[in-house]
């Protein structure tokens with residue numbers, strides 16, 4: 078067996094010829110920063126997502142950071158997010174000077190616990206960043222009006238959830254803004270780094286366009302010190318072509334998740350991820366739970382059989398050296414701490430076949446059947 082974890086090459090094969098033609102056109106025009114491919118993709122992605130504006134940026138971390146800056150969040154403010162997220166979410170808060178405040182997750186869906194989020198709100202809370210982790214949307218239907226009443230922004234970290242939709246609303250379009258990463262492994266991945274923010278707030282969109290471009294929309298008219306964080310046109314051209322496939326690919330990922338459910342559903346020792354069974358999950362990752370003392374053995378055996386797996390993420394934020402200064406203690410986020418020792422991401426991508434899933438599942442069953450506890 079030889080099963081890759083993600084499938085950027087399979088995706089690239091589908092857009093290769095058209096993308097190369099686009100690159101030739103960009104080269105012929107000589108406009109290597111900004112230009113038509115970027116604005117065209119920004120409009121297409123916003124329209125696909127049901128938002129008014131799309132603002133391309135250099136990566137998903139900047140998408141969050143610049144959104145917080147454009148919302149005037151900084152020192153003295155607090156921003157609440159998940160303890161079990163990729164470090165980028167919390168780095169973005171940190172670099173504004175605001176204090177990151179962490180909340181635990183539901184150990185079944187791995188999604189941020191919104192009741193806990195509400196309890197963490199103080200007069201200093203300026204934003205909440207729910208993370209649509211592993212491709213599954215946090216149900217924001219009641220949080221958004223609750224936050225609006227209190228003047229708190231909801232910034233959706235949609236880095237892993239491009240294409241997901243809950244009750245007809247696309248990830249990123251429900252809150253004040255939605256932030257996306259187009260890192261190559263993502264559900265909508267570029268051929269390098271890339272990111273975007275979507276919003277229907279015209280003032281926020283204008284602020285973001287200035288922030289990403291040295292504090293001004295017009296060349297040499299700098300209204301404040303901004304940064305250089307732009308989406309590259311060569312990447313935008315690839316993203317435009319991939320966007321046409323996104324719904325089909327989300328369907329394929331859900332199909333693969335369904336196969337894992339049928340092959341591993343009754344496998345003792347394996348806990349499958351909780352989901353609503355609808356389009357609110359696009360399975361960026363397929364993350365199961367295995368008892369902590371069996372996980373490494375299983376990983377090694379899968380690797381021996383040619384199956385690559387990952388652990389996303391081995392440590393919750395509060396246990397990382399980078400955020401030890403926040404002063405949290407072991408035991409502060411019991412669910413995030415427990416799952417960190419048990420989660421295992423199985424291969425999830427558009428190139429997987431039923432034969433692959435059957436093969437992977439056979440190894441899992443075999444190994445868990447043999448391991449002594």
Ligand SMILES: Cc1ncc(COP(=O)(O)O)c(C=O)c1O
Nearest residue numbers: 136137138163165166236258260
């Ligand atoms: C949940 C989450 N937030 C933010 C990011 C940051 O995106 P990028 O790597 O494009 O900066 C990522 C991607 O790695 C992510 O998974």
